[in-house]
Every structure is written in structure tokens, then in C-alpha cells.
Amino acid sequence: MTAGFSLNDVTLGYDRHPAVHHLTGSFLAGSLTAVVGPNGSGKSTLLKGLIGLLSPLDGRLERNGLRQRDIAYLPQQAEIDRSFPISVMETVLLGHWRTIGLFRPITRALRRQAEDALVAVGLDGFGRRPIASLSTGQFQRVLFARMLLQDCPVILLDEPFTAIDAKTTADLLAVVTRWHGERRTVIAVLHDLDQVRENFPDTLLISRKPIAWGSTAEVLRAEHLFQARQMAEAWDDRAEICRRSVI
């Protein structure tokens, strides 16, 4: 199996301060991986690095021919203005961006696919509603419907189920499982370890540095989790230059 992303001693961060450093390994194409770790351990930064919103401070990050538009990305705090006067259908249709771009028309077939996506996330008949009228969970369903249309081989989810109720989480997890069945590469930042154990075959545990990476059962062992909790939270303004040698 080819690698979706391969990382060789990658360090990502801001202003020379690493958020996560010396990460080496691969997200294989078609794999379903959970990224787990304490708050501030560099999980979101890692996703931003994978999609290319952030360049590595060090090391090499290979996307193996994946272009940015092949990657669907659901940020943790989307910069979405939820009071914006736009309907659910129009929001979902944006998932067709690769086809419609700035100028091309939205055909009836594309519209039908959007309706199907709404059905798939349990929002049948919501198309005409303004997004301002949706609950948090309903809005997350809309964003999943949009990702369904994006039809990308790689999907990155940053805490997709935070502040989402059990029913919605279950429905959206079913969508994730469907993506996995379609051999898409899915990488999700998560906090609920039981959820990870049940649904995600692979796990990367980080805590500003890699703790363990591999099969979920192997990674989520007590000693690894203990190790992750010992993370140094500090942003030290006088931090020394990292001398750790390249592995």
C-alpha cells in the first residue's frame, strides 16, 4: 500500500517554537487513523501541516502527489460566520467547488447529489433552511454533507465530535466508516478514547512529540497514556535551540 503522507523527522510550530517535533512515520493511503493527545500537544498543528497551511520548521513532509484540493479539511474552529444569510443547500453545494469553481454553473445533477448528501447525514428536507437557524449538531452534519460532495481521497477532521450529542456523533461516525470502506484516507483528531478503540484501527498518540504510532490497541496502553500526560506545556521564550539529532 502506498503512503498518503510520509513524515521524516517533521517539526511543526509557530515562530520557531515547536508545537510538535521530530515526528517520523506514515499515514498510509486508505488508513483510518485517530490522532490523540492532551490539549496543546500539537494535534491541530499537525493537521495544518498535513494540508499545507503550515510549512514544517524542520524535516520533510511528503504528500506523495496529493494536491491541496485532494484533501478535505474540517477545522476545529471553522472561521465560518454562522449568522451569514446563506441556506443549507447553498452551503452543501460548495462541496462541488472542484467542479464549479468560481464561475461554472450548478447543474441539476450537482444539486441532486447535494440533496443525497443531506439525506446521508440525516438532514433530509433542510435544504432551504438558513444556516443561522441550525443547532451546533445540525451544522456539523451540514459540514459533513459538504465533505461528502468534495469527494476527496484524503479527509482530515479536527475534533469533529466535540460539543456534539451522541446521536449525531453516531450518525457522523457512520459517515467516517463509510469513507474508510471507500478506501479514503481519514485522519481525525479525537479525545474520546473509547470511541477511538471502537472505530479507528490506527492511532497516533502525540504530546508535543510522538509517543506511539500504530495499531490502536498497541498505542492506547496505560504506559503510553501516562507518558503523554507528562507533556511539557511550556512555551519558553528563552528556549534553547533543539539539538536533538535527526533520527
Add this chain to the structure above:
Amino acid sequence: MDPYAALIQPFVEFGFMRRALVACLALSLGCGPVGVLLVLRRMSLVGDALSHAVLPGAAIGFMIAGLSLVVMGFGGFIAGLAVAVLSGLVARVTPQREDASFAAFYLISLALGVLIVSTRGSNVDLVHVLFGTILAVDDASLLLVVSIATLTLVVLAVIGRGLIVECFDPGFLRAVGGPGAILHFAFLVLVVMNLVAGFHALGTLMAVGLMMLPAAAARFWAGQVTTLAATSSAIALAAGYAGLLLSFHANLPSGPAIILVAGGVYIVSVVAGPRGSLRTRFLPRRHLEA
């Protein structure tokens, strides 16, 4: 006074009133949608800043060619654009946010403009530049205002989808590789262009009024981008028409009269509009079943 004499006759009788009305129509068509997008982007005050930024360019134009609205408009366009580009640049390459950099550059620009006008022109000219001359719009500047409105509508038709996405979900546009920065810049060009058009008619101080007040009022009447834009244009046109009549009959300066009518519409909208107004808040109707 019979209705014909009050509402129609001034325009039939006087060419300058007809031209002023056509200028208002053109302004309304361009400023309506641009104002709505400004409000949706939470950039209402940036519009204000840009309208002041236009001044030094207009003043330099005035020094070169006297009270030629075309030359002054061109100068204003360049000055406004320079402020937009410089503030955008500072916001992109430093941690400073765009509202602060906009404020900085527009203040520099405004001071420069007042300096130029007051050293080189008489006070009457300053009043012209600041408060506009819609009742003295000549054919050349009418053509300019109408061309700007036409170009604005064409550009909006072409890049409207991009502008809306860039405003609604900029992160998504970035993630799918959309040209966010180019769209943002194109939008600022549209804003400056329409301010220049408005400044011909209403003066630099009032130009932004016909852009922001109708757009802010429209929010209480409409709930989609397209209907908001249409409502905003309609309000702007009504304000232009009523303001011109008011200034004609009561012998008031036309610019402030137009903007005050628009302001009146805004206040009525806040109080009594059907969407989120004070009326819906304090006199709610019985709730629905679902």
C-alpha cells in the same frame, strides 16, 4: 401643493435635477450590493475609512485640473486604492489586524488631503470636495458614475460566488485553493470605485452614507444575499429621490438631505422591520408549533 408639482415637476422642469436623479439611480445600483457585502464582512467602518482616504487624491486632482470631477475622481481612486493596498499589506505581513492598519493609513491620508486643499484652495473648494455637488453633476461625471455602476454590477455578477464564499467561510476557500486574496482585493477595488462615484455626488464625507445606511437597513427586511442587495439598492434609490426633493423644496444641501433620508429609513427599519427589529423583539407574536 399638488402631488405632481411636489414629486415630479422639479425633475421635468430642471435638467440638473434630472441628472442628479440619474446619478442617484446609478449610485444605488452599485452601492447597494457593495454595501451589503461590506456589512456581511463586518467591514462597515473600513468603508468609512476608505471614503476619507479618497480625499488627498481628489485634492491633488483638484490642484491639477480645478473642479474637474473626472480628474478628481481618478485621483481619489488612486489614493483610496493605495490606502487599501497598504493597510492590507501591513495586515498580511505583520500581526496587526486590518481594522487598525486601515485606521492608521486613512488618518494619514485624510490629514494629507485637508492639508493640500487648505494650502492650495479656498474654503469654498474644500466644502465642494467634502460635501459634494450632486446638483452640479455635468455630463462627463454622470457618464463616469454610470460607468462605475455598470462595471460594478458586471464584476459582481462574475465574482459574486467567490466574494460570498470568501466572506462566509474563508478557511474553506483557502483549503480548496480558491483565490481568497485576489477576491478580497477585487472587492476593495469595487468599494473604492463606488466611493469615488459617490464622492462626485455626495462629497467624500457623505459618499459612504449611501453605501452603508441602506445596506444596514436592508438587514431588517431581507434574509438572503440577493434580496439584501436588491432591498439595499431600492432603499438607496428611494433615499436619493426623496432627498433630492427635500433639498429642492426646502432649499437644503442635497448630499446631507439624501443621507438623512437614508438614515431615517434605517431608524424606521431598526424599529419596525420584519426581521429582528425592536418591534419583533418587544412585541413578539405567539410562537409556532415547530
